[in-house]
Amino acid sequence: MKVPALVVDRSRGEAARRALVAAGALRTDLAIVEDGSRLAFPLRDGGAVPPGWGTVEPREFPARPEPGPSDFRQLLGWTAPELEAVPRSFDVVGDVVLIRLPVELEPRRDEIGEALLRFVPGARLVGLDRGVRGDARRRTVERIAGTGGWATRHRENGLELDVDLELAYFSPRLAREHARVAAEVVAGEAVYDLCCGVGPFAVTIAREGRARSIVAVDANPEAIALLGRTLARYRLEGRVAANVGRVEQFASTAPAVDRVVLNLPREGIKYAALVAPLVLPGGSLTYYEVVPRESFAGRADEVARALGPGGGWSVNSVRVVHPYSPSSDLVAVSARRGGA
Numbered sequence: 001m002k003v004p005a006l007v008v009d010r011s012r013g014e015a016a017r018r019a020l021v022a023a024g025a026l027r028t029d030l031a032i033v034e035d036g037s038r039l040a041f042p043l044r045d046g047g048a049v050p051p052g053w054g055t056v057e058p059r060e061f062p063a064r065p066e067p068g069p070s071d072f073r074q075l076l077g078w079t080a081p082e083l084e085a086v087p088r089s090f091d092v093v094g095d096v097v098l099i100r101l102p103v104e105l106e107p108r109r110d111e112i113g114e115a116l117l118r119f120v121p122g123a124r125l126v127g128l129d130r131g132v133r134g135d136a137r138r139r140t141v142e143r144i145a146g147t148g149g150w151a152t153r154h155r156e157n158g159l160e161l162d163v164d165l166e167l168a169y170f171s172p173r174l175a176r177e178h179a180r181v182a183a184e185v186v187a188g189e190a191v192y193d194l195c196c197g198v199g200p201f202a203v204t205i206a207r208e209g210r211a212r213s214i215v216a217v218d219a220n221p222e223a224i225a226l227l228g229r230t231l232a233r234y235r236l237e238g239r240v241a242a243n244v245g246r247v248e249q250f251a252s253t254a255p256a257v258d259r260v261v262l263n264l265p266r267e268g269i270k271y272a273a274l275v276a277p278l279v280l281p282g283g284s285l286t287y288y289e290v291v292p293r294e295s296f297a298g299r300a301d302e303v304a305r306a307l308g309p310g311g312g313w314s315v316n317s318v319r320v321v322h323p324y325s326p327s328s329d330l331v332a333v334s335a336r337r338g339g340a
């Protein structure tokens with residue numbers, strides 16, 4: 001259908017949409033259309049475009065698709081008591097959907113898988129997530145719907161990471177942490193990303209371009225291979241040295257740097273103390289640990305002591321990243337070594 005349209009550069013798209021909504025000028029039964037680097041907004045009959053947004057021209061618009069269900073469980077067609085045990089939440093990693101199910105729902109897992117496949121736009125495969133295990137923190141996954149393997153590309157913070165859910169650890173729940181830590185890196189810093197997995201911290205830091213050097217280390221060769229693929233796609237191989245190795249060995253020989261990131265939450269505080277000497281005076285350490293909720297209050301003091309009483313460490317923050325179990329949280333600890 002051809003109607004008057006406001007066409008703006010994509011960078012002004014969200015602001016334009018808001019301005020049109022506020023002026024009551026946006027037509028909501030038609031879809032907003034992409035046109036290269038520009039967006040076209042369909043206007044109501046007689047809708048006045050607020051000043052400063054440019055000219056109005058006629059454009060062809062398709063009807064806006066009917067909104068689908070807001071909860072995948074609506075696609076199951078089950079009774080309310082049956083639905084009670086079905087979790088609302090699931091994870092999306094690239095084109096793979098992962099869900100955890102209580103045992104009693106396993107006989108009906110295929111139905112749940114099919115519902116998720118229909119519900120999540122672009123989903124190719126749905127897996128039952130049986131959690132991570134072993135030193136490499138590999139995930140045990142079982143296909144419940146869809147096709148293909150567990151290798152995918154996950155988009156976060158404007159980057160596409162090579163991931164294989166069976167071969168190496170990855171969690172889509174850490175995207176904000178990856179961005180937050182990368183944003184803290186100061187120009188010229190040398191950085192270690194320890195227990196890097198497929199390297200989301202290292203790649204995000206490299207993409208920001210301020211670090212002088214980045215070394216990423218993980219004991220799982222498959223994780224390092226996946227990181228290598230991501231770095232090659234972005235031509236960032238020259239900025240990140242990706243090594244297969246154990247932190248214990250690495251820490252015994254590597255020189256100290258400005259910033260260390262350590263993401264091995266189950267070992268938590270034990271490894272924080274191991275890597276503390278890798279931080280230069282004035283440098284910082286971000287590490288992750290799983291903390292029982294009842295121990296949260298005193299954690300900053302315990303961490304400062306564990307990092308080394310002689311090291312002059314101060315703990316800047318202990319923040320909950322997300323719940324880990326009914327009684328514990330995944331926590332990010334940021335600490336700074338004094339004496340610069």
Ligand SMILES: C[S@@+](CC[C@H](N)C(=O)[O-])C[C@H]1O[C@@H](n2cnc3c(N)ncnc32)[C@H](O)[C@@H]1O
Nearest residue numbers: 135136169195196197218219220245246247263
């Ligand atoms: C929780 S994952 C962290 C992944 C990554 N930092 C991220 O944000 O996605 C922990 C990683 O530590 C690695 N790992 C476990 N023990 C290790 C050790 N002693 N030395 C080096 N890497 C280790 C595992 O292979 C796994 O990839």
